[in-house]
Amino acid sequence: MYQYNDFDRKFVKERVDQFKDQTHRFLDGQLSEGEFLPLRLQNGLYIQRMAPLLRIAIPYGTLSSKQARKLAEISRKYDKGYGHISTRQNFQLNWPALEDVPKILGELAEVEMHGIQTSGSCVRSITADPFSGVAQDEIEDARPYAELLRQWSTLHPEFAYLPRKFKIAVSGSTKDRAAVHFHDIGVIMAKDENGETGFEVLVGGGLGRTPVIGTSIRRFLPKQHLLTYVEAILRIYNQLGRRDNKYKARIKILVRALGAEKFTAMVEEEWQHLKDNPSTLTEAEIKRVSAFFEPPAYKQNADITKPSQLDENKEFSRWYLNNTKAHKQAGYRSVVISLKPTGMPPGDVSDYQMEQLADLADHFSFGELRTTKEQNIVLPDVEKSQLFEVWQVLTDNGLATANIGTINDITCCPGGDYCSLANAKSIPVAEDIQRIYDSPKTLEQIGAVDLKVSGCMNACGHHHIGHIGILGVDKKGKEFYQVSLGGGVGTDAAVAKILGPSFSQAEVAGVVKKITDLYLEQKIQDENFIDTYNRIGIEPFKEKIYAKAH
């Protein structure tokens, strides 16, 4: 993974000093709340319902074991002994004290971490496919480009006060695991007719109040132009994005207002002024950064046969099937560690578990971990013959829940339990649902279902792109939930459709059960939930759920 050089280290240190000074000035009364707000946000610090929330960047979800240990230590020392993986692959602490934050950032800097641009109206920390570099289907590793974008966007002087937050995601594969269609800018690796690598550029996607699928504004951008092109897009947005209404301030609204064609023309024109300037990537730089992401020293003669324990051990076999993924390298698999055991807030991980994961990464996965937008953790490079051992350690630490990709692998924002913007709680709803599907057999029967829960319109739980999406709404001061169906990413990018009137918290799990029941009744052969839904549409679901009791 990327290693800081002296430049990076010094930079982050100066950032820590700067924030220390800003916090002092705020506590001294020299900075008003309003003045301090964007400064703390751009260092990852929110003031929440219960306490501050500190969001620590895990750029494109890549984490070393050393960093994981530091996160564990910080959770223990400054928080309540656990943290939370966000849907943007970052790490959140829910209870740090404001006065401790500069200290925490100082400690993070020791392991090349920070909270830079994890919130606020700026270019947010870059996200990418968590299986970059190991997925069989990728065109090229997305991480070097995500890293280049990270460096370029870090404290970019022109774009620190944008109309609104700005999210960029990179995918190295058309099998999109980064939801590129739902970002302000999404770039997907592509090849032109000469076999040169570059990107397709999507703009104006997003979730939130107005979910929009991004528009492709360039089919192919040669890779050396990545930074100048993104700069052109941001320059247009910074000047013309609306600043009078925060609900209309995202770039998606601008693209819609101008029309994709006009917007594209403006970007292309701006780009003509920037194209080939010194920010154009050089072969040498692409090579230098790519070198950090070279494949680790895989065993060349790794055993390619399936682990022998699969036949004897049902639980291991279930876990193998759900939680491990095919790997580029023969004899290896990627392991997805589920942070979704029933009854725990999805995405939460304790200090102790984090340390176990760091140890596992050191012993079995070249010291590296990844975080996913589904709020799980990946050990990217595990030898097949060692999977059983890994599974045993995970089992001992409550980390072997075999539900990845199933309906119980719920993506869920912190919601009303933590977040001051929430309309409703989301964690208890996720738990109610998990409790229905309490046997491995049921989970297996229902198969692949992506269920996502958000506590309000801000859609941090990505409910719009869940096969089943659940949104907390406020109905006359009471918590209600709107259910939608049919969302998806990648080649199946779609915004889920609202089923109908919302439900009380007590009803939600029952409604979800009816939805999967109908799927089981209607499915043809080995159709997945989403295939059946796409074939029969939303009507039968509406009928089943809203049918008057006879």
Add this chain to the structure above:
Amino acid sequence: MPKLIKNDQISADNWLLVEGSEENQTIPEGDVIVPLTLFLAQQETLLASSSNTGVWLDSSESPELIADQLQNIDMIAINFPAFTDGRGFSYAQILRGRMNFTGELRAFGDFGIDQMFFLKRCGFDSYLLPDDKDPAGAIAALSSFTDTYQTAQDQPVPAFRRSI
């Protein structure tokens, strides 16, 4: 009184900032910074005078609107109606970068210590610091970071093209 910071120090301000959007208001004597509307309406008078001419742009006024007249303008001031309104950063980059404006480029309005570094990087070279802000802190903040990743007006070459 707001204090002018120029060349890393508090400096005397010889410019008079004219407010108001009346197109036919009388322009005072001396070096003036007039609003865009006034400049466009009374360009000839202004340019005929022996004093220096400055124009100020509000955050909704793109420098494109004066792109053809830049050679007649000695200084441009950009207003920050709220420090969170970041349009002025792009205007400065465009003026200095694409339009090659070499006159004084001044920030005024609502900004403080924590915007200084970014303002400088985007090409501003004078800052009319609001009254309640500490000028020493603002001057110090001009060099908050020793070096930066990306290019801007203060550094035409990105870190990756320099051997650091």
